[in-house]
Amino acid sequence: MSLKSIDLAIDIRNSVTVPDFRDFHLMDESPRLGKHMQIIYHIMVFYLTVHFIWYMFKEKKFWNQLSAAIVLIMFLLRLLLIK
Amino acid sequence: MKSHHITGVLWTIMVAVVCFVTAQSFLSMHQTEALHPSHFVTIQNALSAYFPGLKDSPGDTDVFIFESQNQGGTLLILGGTHPNEPAGYIAAILLVENLRVKRGKVIIIPRSNNSGFTHSDPQEGNPQRFSIEIPGGKRRFRYGSRLTNPIHQWPDPVLYVNPAGQRLSGTESRNLNRCYPGRERGFLTEKIAYGIMALIRKEKVDLAVDLHEAAPEYPVINAIVFHENSAELAALASMKLQTENIEIRLEASPPNLRGLSHREWGDSAQIKALLLETANASHGRLKGRPTPSLILDGKDKNYVKAAKLGRLFVPFDEKGIPLRKRVSRHLAALRALVASLEELYPELCIKLANIPSSAELQKMGIGAFLKAQK
Numbered sequence: 001m002s003l004k005s006i007d008l009a010i011d012i013r014n015s016v017t018v019p020d021f022r023d024f025h026l027m028d029e030s031p032r033l034g035k036h037m038q039i040i041y042h043i044m045v046f047y048l049t050v051h052f053i054w055y056m057f058k059e060k061k062f063w064n065q066l067s068a069a070i071v072l073i074m075f076l077l078r079l080l081l082i083k
Numbered sequence: 084m085k086s087h088h089i090t091g092v093l094w095t096i097m098v099a100v101v102c103f104v105t106a107q108s109f110l111s112m113h114q115t116e117a118l119h120p121s122h123f124v125t126i127q128n129a130l131s132a133y134f135p136g137l138k139d140s141p142g143d144t145d146v147f148i149f150e151s152q153n154q155g156g157t158l159l160i161l162g163g164t165h166p167n168e169p170a171g172y173i174a175a176i177l178l179v180e181n182l183r184v185k186r187g188k189v190i191i192i193p194r195s196n197n198s199g200f201t202h203s204d205p206q207e208g209n210p211q212r213f214s215i216e217i218p219g220g221k222r223r224f225r226y227g228s229r230l231t232n233p234i235h236q237w238p239d240p241v242l243y244v245n246p247a248g249q250r251l252s253g254t255e256s257r258n259l260n261r262c263y264p265g266r267e268r269g270f271l272t273e274k275i276a277y278g279i280m281a282l283i284r285k286e287k288v289d290l291a292v293d294l295h296e297a298a299p300e301y302p303v304i305n306a307i308v309f310h311e312n313s314a315e316l317a318a319l320a321s322m323k324l325q326t327e328n329i330e331i332r333l334e335a336s337p338p339n340l341r342g343l344s345h346r347e348w349g350d351s352a353q354i355k356a357l358l359l360e361t362a363n364a365s366h367g368r369l370k371g372r373p374t375p376s377l378i379l380d381g382k383d384k385n386y387v388k389a390a391k392l393g394r395l396f397v398p399f400d401e402k403g404i405p406l407r408k409r410v411s412r413h414l415a416a417l418r419a420l421v422a423s424l425e426e427l428y429p430e431l432c433i434k435l436a437n438i439p440s441s442a443e444l445q446k447m448g449i450g451a452f453l454k455a456q457k
Contacts, residue, residue: 034270037238057091065087069094073101082106083202083234 155187166227
């Protein structure tokens, strides 16, 4: 890279206005958005939990049933928010 | 009933049993260990008394106030900002259970991020607890996570702009030591920081110290990290520690690294603010198997090898760096800071008693100064 192009890069960088993130109010909205996300998350986990239980009873192969049961443990703990 | 329906029922019972047993283990981490404060504690409060927004939330935590009859300065000590740095909160608990203040006022928050104590860092394999031998038994303590439990604060933003304006990665929104000076209606971790700021202002704190630990390969280690308004205080304390053969570095806090406790306490509340670091092998990336004995004894052959290769910032040999040594460093540094405060600002004099000396801790262990579980 030549010296001229470095100078040009510095000029471009200096000309960019960096926003003052102290005025960045999106963060004030994040906790409220998080509550909505939590509801969506719960619906998704609930749907998949029901799906795994259904699969466990419908599936005829022993090992496939066991696989569904193992996955179900994690989904149930997530659904109950146990961590 | 068909055979696969019978096995389905059996698997359902198995899932229920495993979930029950696992849930007991996870939920036990949410139980707060009882502390047995010294009878010199004058007020036991909750952080929500200073910021009601924390009431009945997992971020609320105990605040212990030791007030003497004699006027002097006010010292705030924080442990458990990072619940995976045990020397910080064990030193604070040791003070809560032993301290006597003869002049001035001392406020101790041993579990600053209470939520961080309720879970462990995923994929680290850290033990849930470690035990300290006390006369006639054991006391168990949680080994938590650096961050707030995602059960209590979720989801993390992709980009976190903290209340001081610093841009950080999303997970840092759950790191109490990046969330100062806090937000009244922000994330839970920001609310905790806001509560601590409210306490500092209401109690008119003069000096605040945040107790931490770091990995032996981390450059800021065995150090006093100081806000520029506390440079003289830190330098004097460092000299006092050297006379006790305790080597401690002085690290100036970068003014552009925002959101850290001492940075914002100094900038926003204009108090003297410092952060103390000791070397904890169980916290590092080079460690071997994470076990309770690694936390307590601090012995790790990987770190011995790393020290021989010159990769560490602290001396590390086969003896390791045990918890009692790390806690005694914190207590020695606190004593030195309080003595230096008195020398530099006589009107802010704080007189402390009943703090175990480094020699006593080395000889008798931490457990000798902890009370038995009732």
